[in-house]
Amino acid sequence: MNAVGSDLASVEERIGYRFRDRSILELALSHISAVKGEAPRLRSYQRMEFLGDHVLGSVVSHMLYLAFPEGEEGELSRRLAELVREEACAEVAQDMDLGPFIRLGPGESQSGAHKRRAILADVAEGVVAAVFLDGGYEAAHQVVERFWRPRLETPRRPLRDAKTVLQEWAQARGLPPPSYREVTRSGPDHAPRFTVAVDLPGLASEQADGASKQNAQKAAAAAFLVREGVWKKDES
Template sequence: MKLSGDLKEFETRIGYHFAAPDLLNRSVTHASMSSANRDDNQRLEFLGDRVLGLVMAEALLALDPSATEGQLAPRFNALVRKETCADVAREIDLGKVLKLGRSEMISGGRRKQALLGDAIEAVIAAVYLDGGFDAAKSLVLRLWGKRVTRVKEDARDAKTALQEWAQARGYPPPKYVQINRSGPDHAPVFTIAAQLENGAEAQATAPSKRAAEQAAATKLLARMEQPE
């Protein structure tokens, strides 16, 4: 199977050329485009998620031999979560080469966080099957780049960190209130306020409720931890 011009350019962007091009084609084929003669990327996504996890676990252990499991876990989660995967996918313009059904194309599938995150995992699996673990590891570390070396133990889930801060001071858990929702159905934008019982509040806007809540929690925690 030959690759299209767009996929050949994509190979150059990721720095890997496939011996079996059909693997790359399958990795960028969404379920909305699958048929009896065309496999989608769901099984590859399942495998790629595990390969990504192993690469990151190895990398974090090597970077900090003295780190405890409690320190490593939040760093690991920050590197493999769907938001991070989608960010990496955007950087290599993965959305441009995705093969989507009409309904997904109309609904803005090339920009959807979940779809992009799943697709980059499928690409990782395709490289793993094509060139082995070392090739997949090299790809992941190259694409994630400085994210791996910069991740810190305080990269833990911002909502969890804010809740821990509140509980340590005798406050109930923070509340998250949707202030606004704008944009079309295929590309919504949410504004969420994180609120503490003492009246402190911070707002953030993002393409998903989860991302907006995390951003608002990050802002509020940073504000509360500032020295008076």
């Protein structure tokens, strides 16, 4: 087996899918800097990344629809955006250990382009597209399920606005909606600073600062949720 074939076999092992046509996988790993001759954009992963973005969105949307039967459209959209954003795709590429196998031109290779978040994210989407083209939707679904499921089950960031979560929390306990009041305003007119308190009957108020009233309200709601044990501190 030649070096390229050996590399592609390693990628297959990492992603858990064996290609019938490895040239599709090779294309998904080819940065434009590595392509010589005519129409380099057509012979790099750029078209694959376009397709993979949409296949990934479709598969993750399906996963979310099944995983959160009570989730409304807004919540599902926020979860989808979190799972398919550049940072998440780059992390998946790292989990797949794709960096060493990206085909780069000499200059890009020397500059460490295989570690760049944007390139890693593009390659992850390209690999999803390659699996889809080679094995169909079900094969792509299995790969996405394997690498995106842990992120679906354990989001890295809060997926809902703190004010919305606090309102739902209060409603579940038979309380009226939280009320917000401006405590202080400081700083010059061009850069004001607001301190806002959030109140719920029978519970201590919580205060927070922000560059706008809206930001201060969100921060106060987040602080309230952390204090009550609804959110962890690193989620606020």
